[in-house]
Amino acid sequence: MNVPTARCAPTDPTATSDRASLVRRARGRDEQAIRELIRQMNPRLFRVARGMAGSDAEAEEIVQETYLLAFTRLDGFRGEAQFATWITRIAINCALMQRRRAQPSKEYDTVKEEEADGVLPFPVQHTELPEAALGRAQIRALLEDAVSQLPPDLRLPFVMREAEGLSVGIIARQLDLSSVTVRTRLFRARRKLRAVLEQRVAGGFESIYPFDGARCSNMADRVIAGLALNHVGR
Template sequence: MIQIQGNAALAVDSDRVQADRIGRGDVDAFERVMRDNNSRLFRVVRAMVPDDSEAEDIVQETYVRAYQHIMDFRGEASLSSWLVRIAINETHDRRRRSRPTVELDEISNVRPMDILRGDSTCGAGQASPEAAVARAQIRRCLERAIGNLPAGMRDVFALRALEEYSVQEVAELLGIRPEAVKTRYHRAKALLQSAIDEEIHQSLKEAFPFGGRTCDRVVAATLARLGLADDR
């Protein structure tokens, strides 16, 4: 179980109140939860799937499942972590239905730079003189490189690097040993390698942006699917 202390415990108490309100049919409370968690869920899921559209679908499905099972929320971890767990499970379910995953042993001979050279625009020499444009190019290169990671590494990297979960939290969310989390995270960083290593920290803050219109679209679509659009 993820350990909760101090301010985190107070946050979980607040989460229980939110969950209780949602369970009583408070649509505004549900919308607040969605808007508070949209960016995090999208970033985690988008790092695990090939495109924005599928990521949005999974985020919507996560909220639908959470709403339908809100009374199952026990407050053992934060509401945010509970939603992330649902999103991960939905992503893994879709992955199993669509195609087999790549096992870690299958990429033992892959060279890191082969992954990073998947697009010729990734090279530092192609960057614009404008810092903002250069960072955008690096971010896109980084997103492609993350997308090319084997599934198990990609999941760990998304949670550890993008959302800064602890090793123990990632292990619990993915149902693997902490040692496996450390190993996969180390290998993932090695595969992402030198061309973007120096830019990773800044680029991750901007990776997979979740703009206002997209946020509104996910909220509206989720409320419509649940028949709650007219209950505002």
């Protein structure tokens, strides 16, 4: 089936009710439904993956692996939690596995497997004037470079808090950490960043690690191709 690829865009919260229908169709390998779910989830999953990965390329690998795992295991999605929560947890676990493969002797935090009620919200982005967009892009580049210098155990909680706007309690539950540990890591992350950023980029963290345009469309193409190969191999 040839389905036009769509540009990624921030998900409209009112579209959540339609996601259950998309998931049902995706279980039947409806390509259009799979592409739409990828379009909706790409920005969030890439941001979370990039919070743990050392580069954009590694983050894209994590996101692709997440989709392949999720869409081949949809029968295991019971619907007790939001689809966004379920697939985000898969993304976090894929990132953890990648880190373990890279450094097998190092211990990392793990994520609880049971379903939870919380949903990772995605901030709405608004249309900007060209001049404002240019300035924002420059700030984003500076932010991404600075945030990327943080070690992964500090970077992920920081991105979840500052970019995704999650509460300390939700971050603690998602990462199976105590609230005290999360607060400590956030403090350490901010302290490392403050000297470079405090005078120039206050309030700009919601713009980091975007995932849209051709990158979004290419992700959908790769996932569809991977799912086709998995199906043939059965």
